[in-house]
Amino acid sequence: MIVLVFVLLAILGPSVSPHNPNAMNLTKRLAPPVWAKDGTWKHPFGTDMLGRDVLSRVICGTRNSMMVGLSSSFIALLIGVILGMISGYLGGFFDVILMRWVDIMLAIPAVMLAVVLVAIIGPYPISIIIAMGMTMWSEYAKVIRSRILVLREEPFVLAARTMGASGRKIILKHIFPNIIYIIIVIFTLQIGLIILWSAGLSFIGLGGATLSWGWDVAAGRVYLARAWWLSTIPGLAIFFCVLGCNLFGDWLRDALDPGVKQIV
Amino acid sequence: MESILRVEELKTYFLTLGGVIKAVDDVSFEVKKDEFFGLVGESGCGKSTTALSIMRLLDDTSKLEGRILLGEQDIVRLSKRQMRHLWGKKLYMVFQDPMTSLNPVMRIKDQIGEVFRKRGEKAVKTSEIMERERELLDQVDIPDSDRVLNQYPHQLSGGMKQRVMIAMGIAISPDLLVLDEPTTALDSTVQFKIVELLLNLKTKYRMSQIIITHDFGVAAKLCDRIAVMYAGKIVEQGKYVNLLKEPAHPYTQGLFRCIVKKDQKTDYLETMKGYLPSLNNLPKGCYFEKRCVISKPLCKEERPGLIDIGDEHFVACHHFPF
Amino acid sequence: MINFFIRRIFYSLITLLFLSIIVFSLLHLAPGDPARMILPQEATEEDVLQMRKVLGLDKPIVIQYFNWLGKAIKLDFGESIQGKRSAARLFLARLPATLELTLGALILSVSFAIPLGVIAAIRRGTYWDFIISFISLFGLSTPRFWLGIILILIFSLGLGWFPSFGRGSGLFYGIIQLFKGDFGTFYEALRNLTLPSIALATFFAASFVKHTRANVLEEISKLYVRTARQKGIGEYRVIVFHVLRNALIPIVTVIALNVGLVMGGAVITEIVFAWPGVGQLLINALFARDYPLIQASLFMVGALITLIFILMDIIYVALDPRIRAKGIG
Numbered sequence: 001m002i003v004l005v006f007v008l009l010a011i012l013g014p015s016v017s018p019h020n021p022n023a024m025n026l027t028k029r030l031a032p033p034v035w036a037k038d039g040t041w042k043h044p045f046g047t048d049m050l051g052r053d054v055l056s057r058v059i060c061g062t063r064n065s066m067m068v069g070l071s072s073s074f075i076a077l078l079i080g081v082i083l084g085m086i087s088g089y090l091g092g093f094f095d096v097i098l099m100r101w102v103d104i105m106l107a108i109p110a111v112m113l114a115v116v117l118v119a120i121i122g123p124y125p126i127s128i129i130i131a132m133g134m135t136m137w138s139e140y141a142k143v144i145r146s147r148i149l150v151l152r153e154e155p156f157v158l159a160a161r162t163m164g165a166s167g168r169k170i171i172l173k174h175i176f177p178n179i180i181y182i183i184i185v186i187f188t189l190q191i192g193l194i195i196l197w198s199a200g201l202s203f204i205g206l207g208g209a210t211l212s213w214g215w216d217v218a219a220g221r222v223y224l225a226r227a228w229w230l231s232t233i234p235g236l237a238i239f240f241c242v243l244g245c246n247l248f249g250d251w252l253r254d255a256l257d258p259g260v261k262q263i264v
Numbered sequence: 265m266e267s268i269l270r271v272e273e274l275k276t277y278f279l280t281l282g283g284v285i286k287a288v289d290d291v292s293f294e295v296k297k298d299e300f301f302g303l304v305g306e307s308g309c310g311k312s313t314t315a316l317s318i319m320r321l322l323d324d325t326s327k328l329e330g331r332i333l334l335g336e337q338d339i340v341r342l343s344k345r346q347m348r349h350l351w352g353k354k355l356y357m358v359f360q361d362p363m364t365s366l367n368p369v370m371r372i373k374d375q376i377g378e379v380f381r382k383r384g385e386k387a388v389k390t391s392e393i394m395e396r397e398r399e400l401l402d403q404v405d406i407p408d409s410d411r412v413l414n415q416y417p418h419q420l421s422g423g424m425k426q427r428v429m430i431a432m433g434i435a436i437s438p439d440l441l442v443l444d445e446p447t448t449a450l451d452s453t454v455q456f457k458i459v460e461l462l463l464n465l466k467t468k469y470r471m472s473q474i475i476i477t478h479d480f481g482v483a484a485k486l487c488d489r490i491a492v493m494y495a496g497k498i499v500e501q502g503k504y505v506n507l508l509k510e511p512a513h514p515y516t517q518g519l520f521r522c523i524v525k526k527d528q529k530t531d532y533l534e535t536m537k538g539y540l541p542s543l544n545n546l547p548k549g550c551y552f553e554k555r556c557v558i559s560k561p562l563c564k565e566e567r568p569g570l571i572d573i574g575d576e577h578f579v580a581c582h583h584f585p586f
Numbered sequence: 587m588i589n590f591f592i593r594r595i596f597y598s599l600i601t602l603l604f605l606s607i608i609v610f611s612l613l614h615l616a617p618g619d620p621a622r623m624i625l626p627q628e629a630t631e632e633d634v635l636q637m638r639k640v641l642g643l644d645k646p647i648v649i650q651y652f653n654w655l656g657k658a659i660k661l662d663f664g665e666s667i668q669g670k671r672s673a674a675r676l677f678l679a680r681l682p683a684t685l686e687l688t689l690g691a692l693i694l695s696v697s698f699a700i701p702l703g704v705i706a707a708i709r710r711g712t713y714w715d716f717i718i719s720f721i722s723l724f725g726l727s728t729p730r731f732w733l734g735i736i737l738i739l740i741f742s743l744g745l746g747w748f749p750s751f752g753r754g755s756g757l758f759y760g761i762i763q764l765f766k767g768d769f770g771t772f773y774e775a776l777r778n779l780t781l782p783s784i785a786l787a788t789f790f791a792a793s794f795v796k797h798t799r800a801n802v803l804e805e806i807s808k809l810y811v812r813t814a815r816q817k818g819i820g821e822y823r824v825i826v827f828h829v830l831r832n833a834l835i836p837i838v839t840v841i842a843l844n845v846g847l848v849m850g851g852a853v854i855t856e857i858v859f860a861w862p863g864v865g866q867l868l869i870n871a872l873f874a875r876d877y878p879l880i881q882a883s884l885f886m887v888g889a890l891i892t893l894i895f896i897l898m899d900i901i902y903v904a905l906d907p908r909i910r911a912k913g914i915g
Binding site: 100101103104106192200203204205217218221236238239242245246247250 | 597600601604605608723724726727728729730731732735736739789843846853854857858869873888895
C-alpha cells in the first residue's frame, strides 16, 4: 500500500505540493518543522537554507526518484534478459565472452563503476539512469542464462523442436513463461537497491537533478547542528520509499510463488 | 516375554494448509525383547511415519495422540530435551536414504565418534575411540577401516553408508533399533549383503528391532512377527509364519500373491487393482473396501477393528466374526 | 588440486585483462581532451598538439593501449593531474583507510548477521523470526549515507560519544601502537571507526541475515540433521557442528560477492564521515577529470577484489570436501 502512495505522489508530484519547491524565500530560512517550537503548519517540515519548503521538495523529489528507479530497473532488465537469453540459447563464443564480462563486473564495485559512468556522461539526470542500468544488468543475465541452459534440455523444449517449431517461437512460447517469474523476482529485489544507490549518487553530487532526495540530504549536512530536519526528512522519504518497494516486492514474490508448500 | 515397546492407539496428525491429515490411525502393537518386528506395506501406508512417531523425530507440524510405552515410560508427551536422553541410548533409527543420512562435511570417524563423546558421559580417550570404531566397521563388514574412517561420506558407496549407519547403531546398542527400508535404496546385490549383515546382528546382539519394508523377501528372512499396514491402519498382525501360511486379510493375501515365488511359472505378474485412498479423503467404512475382492455392504459402512483369530494373530476385517 | 589453482589464476588474469581494457577505454570515451585539461587555459593549438604527443595520444589506439597496459602492470599510471604525484602512490596511500572501513563493516555485519540468522531459522514462525525479519527489512531499506548522518546526529552531536568525522591515525597504526603498550591510540582509532562501520554494515548485515536464515532453514530439514539429533548429542552441538558447518559454506560465497559492494558503499560512507579513503579520492578525481588517478583507482580496486575472490575460492574449497573431490570446471 505504501508503494501506492509513493506512486501516486510521483505522478501527481508538483500539483500536490503546497509550495513551489524551488521558490526561495530568504526571509523564512531554516524554519523548523511543525512539531518544534516556532514551527508552523504552513511549512510542516520546515524550510531549507534557501527558504524552500521541505515538504514540497520531498513530494516533488518522489517523482525523480521513482522515475530513476523504474527506468534504471527496466534498462537493466532489458539488457540483462536479452543478453542472458541469447547467451544461454546460442552459447558458444558469445556466451564465453559474456560470462567473462559479467565476472569483471562483479569485481568492480558497482558503485564505482556507476560513479565513473556518471562522471563520464556528464551531470545530466539521464546519467544516473544509464549508469544504474549498466551496472545492474549482470544479475539478470547470469540467472537467465543458467535457467535457459537448463530449460534448453528439458523434454518439452526438445519435443517442441522435434515438432518443427522455429527457434524464435520456442523462445517465446515455451521458455518465456518459465523465466518470467525469475525476472519478476530479480526486479523486485533490485528496485529498492537501485533507488538506494541512485540516492547515494545524487548525494555525492553526481546526479543531474537538484530536486532529488539524495541531493537534499547532502545539502542539509552543513546545517546538521542547527537544522537537523534538512537532512533527516528527505532521508526518511528515501527510507520509506525503499521500504515500501521491498515490502511490495516481498508480497509480490510470495503471491506469485509457484508451488510453495506451507505447513501451518 | 517382556515387551520393549508397546504402542497403544497411536495417532499421528499432520497439520497442513490443506487440512489435517491423519497419517497414522489408531495403531497398536507390541515389540518384545530380542524380537524382530516388521512393519510392512505399500509406500505411503504410514509405516515410516509410525516409526518416526515412535522415535519422536517428527517436528512441530505434527501431533501425536495415544501412548508409546518404552519400558514403563510413556514417551509421547516427552519434550525434545527429555527425548535426548533416550536418543542415542535406548532408541536409534537407521533411515531410508543412506545418501543423505550422513553429514557431508564431517569425516566418518568424527561422525561415529560423536556417539562416544556425548555430554555428561565420562571422557574416553581418542585412541580408544578409534579402536572401537575399527571394531565396529569390522562388524559391519567394511574392509580397510582406517582408510574409510578418514573419508567423507561422499567417498563411500550407498551400501557402505548404510553400514556406517548400522555401525553407529551397534555402537549405541539401544534397547530398540528401528530400520526404515534398510535395503530399498540399494542395488539388489548390496541388499542381499545388508540382509545377511542384519541376520548376523540378530544372532549376535539380540537387539529388539523394528524393520520397515515393503519387501516381503526381507521381512521373511528377518522378522519374527509383522504388522501389515494400510492407509495408516494395521490390517493384520501376527507371527510371520502364521501370516505366510494363512494370510487372513484380503490385502495381505493380495500382497503375498504378488510375490513371485522361486519355482513359479506364470505368464504374468499379479497385481492389485486400485490405489491407496487419499489421506485427505478417507472413506467411512473399511479403507481397503474399494480394492477388496470380498467386500460386503457392511464394509462400506463400518470400519473393522482388530480381531484375535488365535495365536496372537490379529486381523481387521469384517469377514471374521467375533 | 593444483590444476584447479592454475585454472583459477588463469581466469583471473583474463578478467584483469578485460578490466584493463575497460579502464583504458573509459579515458577515451569521455568527452574532453585530456591534453587540454592538463594545460593551462591559454594554451595554443600547437601546445595542445605537443601535449598530445607527449602523452602519446597521437598514436593509434591499440598501441596506446598496450603502452598503457605495460605501464599499468608496473603500477605506473602516470601522474595525477591534480596532485602531480604518482597516481598509484596516491591511491595506495589512501587504501588502508578504505580497507579498514570495509573490514570493520564486514566483521560487524557478519558477527551480527549469522547469529541472528540462525535464531530466525531455528525459531521459524515465532515472534523472534518475525522481529528479525522485520529488522532486516529495515536494514535493507536504509540509505547508508542517511544512516550515517543520523548516527552522527544522535551519537556525535547529540550524545558526544563518538567523533563525527575523521579517522585520526587509523586502526592499523593503532594496532602497532597496541603492541607497544599504547592502548590509547588503538582505542581512539576504534572510536573513529565505529560510526562509519555501523553505517556501512547495516545494509549488508540485513542481507546476510536473510541468506543465513534461508541456508540454515534448508539444512535443518535435511536427513543427516535427524541422524545427528538422534545420536543423542546436544541440540547446541547439532546446530553448530552439523547445521552451521554446512549452511555457512554458501554464505562464504555470498560474503565474497558482497565485498565488492561493501567497498562501493564505503565510497559513499567515506564522504559522509570525511573518512580519508579511496572513495573520496575517486570522487575528487572524477570531478577534476583526473584520468590517471581514476584509472589507477579503478584498476587497482578491481585487481584487489579479484584477488579477494581467489582467496574466497580457496577458503570455499577448504571448507567443502565435496568440491575437493569433484574439482572445479
